[in-house]
Structure formats: structure tokens, C-alpha cells
Amino acid sequence: MIRRLLPTALFPVLLCACAGAPASDPAASRADGGAGPVPSAPTSMRAPDPLLDRALSGAWRSPANVARDVHRHPRETLAFFGIGTGQTVVEITPGGGWYAEILAPWLRSGYVAAVIDPQAYPEGRQRDYYARSKATLEALFASAPEQYRDARVVAFDPAAPVFGPPASADAVLTFRNVHNWRSAGTAEAMFKGFHDVLRPGGVLGVVEHRAAGDVPADDESGYVGQAQVIALAEAAGFRFDEASEINANPRDTRDHPNGVWTLPPGNRHDEADRARYQVIGESDRMTLRFIKP
Numbered sequence: 001m002i003r004r005l006l007p008t009a010l011f012p013v014l015l016c017a018c019a020g021a022p023a024s025d026p027a028a029s030r031a032d033g034g035a036g037p038v039p040s041a042p043t044s045m046r047a048p049d050p051l052l053d054r055a056l057s058g059a060w061r062s063p064a065n066v067a068r069d070v071h072r073h074p075r076e077t078l079a080f081f082g083i084g085t086g087q088t089v090v091e092i093t094p095g096g097g098w099y100a101e102i103l104a105p106w107l108r109s110g111y112v113a114a115v116i117d118p119q120a121y122p123e124g125r126q127r128d129y130y131a132r133s134k135a136t137l138e139a140l141f142a143s144a145p146e147q148y149r150d151a152r153v154v155a156f157d158p159a160a161p162v163f164g165p166p167a168s169a170d171a172v173l174t175f176r177n178v179h180n181w182r183s184a185g186t187a188e189a190m191f192k193g194f195h196d197v198l199r200p201g202g203v204l205g206v207v208e209h210r211a212a213g214d215v216p217a218d219d220e221s222g223y224v225g226q227a228q229v230i231a232l233a234e235a236a237g238f239r240f241d242e243a244s245e246i247n248a249n250p251r252d253t254r255d256h257p258n259g260v261w262t263l264p265p266g267n268r269h270d271e272a273d274r275a276r277y278q279v280i281g282e283s284d285r286m287t288l289r290f291i292k293p
Helices: 008-015 050-056 063-067 074-081 100-110 125-143 178-184 187-197 226-235 271-280
Strands: 089-092 111-116 152-156 169-175 198-209 239-244 285-291
Touching: 050 074, 050 100, 074 100, 074 198, 074 239, 074 285, 089 100, 089 187, 100 111, 100 125, 111 125, 125 152, 169 187, 178 187, 178 198, 178 226, 187 198, 187 226, 198 226, 226 239, 226 285
Parallel strands: 089 111, 089 169, 111 152, 169 198
Antiparallel strands: 198 285, 239 285
8 A cells, every 4th residue: 555645736637648670879869868779750650450540530539539639649659559459458547538538449348447546545635536536437438338338447556556467468558647656656666567467579658748858756847858768667677669759749848837737738827828838739748669578
């Protein structure tokens, strides 16, 4: 059980997600200013699974979520991660279900939603928060049983996470979560859990707000250095395979008063600044693929 409370300000934050040769050129400079392999746009993309397009156009998807496809690029992102029909895919903390609306109806019983177990916390605001979060996702699944009835929900303790039987998953996907785990001191345990549940050759796909360089663990901007994410995965036993600029946004200056939540869809800014941040759009994000050897 986790006994250390997270900062109160983190509660709203926590709600908010191809085969080819690895890109590496030791002589080149990294976009994030860190050391290690130099990521580049993918040079070889798998064609998306035809059933993915059916899920993307599903009438069950909320209009607000569909409107964000232009920023989140789900078709390209999932193709880059190599997700396909028949796989077992674990999505880590789906939040309100943005990607669950796509993955669950497509993958059916192959989709696993891993949510934080409220019982991992003592009675209080954290337990209540995670209970509401879990209930929100379960309500989404109950609202459209034809689409979601086969989805599985697994509750985990972030201090010692278990996402399923060892070597049982083909892919683990996490969207915009690493900054939360670094703040909570559970990042190393989470990446170990990913490694444990994946089969050899399985894929870990990470999308995260990208800082210009390394940031301290208690940084409150929501951004993380790309080299820092790669280091976490490699320390857990993963091999860095490739990076993509699918979710990059060069207009994001990363110096906003309320961090990534200043930008859409958070929009934590004065109304007078709305036009300015709408022009920027959503945050600059790294998209990284790792392989379990």
C-alpha cells in the first residue's frame, strides 16, 4: 500500500495519454539536449490495421474527443507502435477514456485498462479521487456495452504495480503520464511493471509532454526530458527502438505560466489570452517505442 500522499495540486493533473531501424547518429544533436540515441521521424511506418479506421470513425466516440484527433494523431501513433487486431494491449491509466474509445471497441477482449486501485491509499481525498476516476471509466464502458463489454479493467498499486500475468501482453501504452509518476516517486516501479507484463519482443509505447532538456522530478510544468524517459525505460530492461515526431508541436515554447495545462485542452489561462494559446495548440510531445528483448 502507498502511504505517502501526493500533493493536492496533482489531483486534477492525474486525470489528464511500425517496424524500422532505430534512429541513432552519435554526431547529431538531440532535440531535447540530452545524451543517447538521436530520435528522428520514423523512416518506415506500418500500414494501420483496417479495423483501426473503423474504430476511429465509430459513432460512439464523443465529438469532443474526435475534434482532438488533429492534435493527438491516433491513427499514426498506433500504427507507429505496431498495434493490431488480435493483440493484448494494456493501456495505463486511461483517465476519461480518450484512447479507450478507440482501443476497446477495436481490440475487444485484447484491451486491458489498467487503473490505479483506490484501496492502495488510506481513506481520504486520494482514495476518493481514484475511486471516482475508476468509476468514470467503468461508466463509459457500461454506457455502450456493444462496444465495451469485452474490455477488461485491472486495478494496480503504483508502488508495486502488476498489470497482468507475467509475459502476457503484446504492448503497453501510456499517454502523458510519466510526469505524474516522477512526481510521485513511482516511475521506476511503473516501468518495471511494464517490463514484467510484456512478452519478449513486446512493445512499450510512450507519449509524453517533451521538455527542452532534463527537469527535476518535482517539476510542476508537466513536461519531461526525452532523455529522462529513455533512461527510465532502459533502466527497466527495455531497448530504445525508435522515436517519432508524429505528436511534435514546434509552436510550443514550454514556458507557460501553468505548464502544459495552460494549453488546450486544459486552457488554464486568462480569457484574454485564449487566442494566443489556441494558435499554439496542444503541447509538444515525444512519441517513443521501446522493445522488451
